[in-house]
Amino acid sequence: MSDLFIVKAKVKEIAGDFNVAGDFSDALNNKVKELILEAINRAKANGRRTLMAKDL
Structure with a gap:
């Protein structure tokens, strides 16, 4: 994996008592x-260069 977009420690923190x-x-x-x-x-399709929540 070349680029990390998440923080593994935070994933484990959210998982709580569950193993990851x-x-x-x-x-x-x-x-x-x-x-x-x-x-x-x-x-891009909407002619914008700003990502917005509605793009998700």
């Missing part, structure tokens, strides 16, 4: 990256 498998953070990171890229495409 090693591949969970990688999968979550990939999902966040996909969300960001989709938001970029939506903003």
Whole structure:
């Protein structure tokens, strides 16, 4: 994995008493990256260069 978009320690903090498998953070990171890229495409399609909550 080259770019980290999440903080693994915070994921574990939110999980509380649940264990977090090693591949969970990688999968979550990939999902966040996909969300960001989709938001970029939506903003471009609407003629904006600013990502907004509505792009999610």
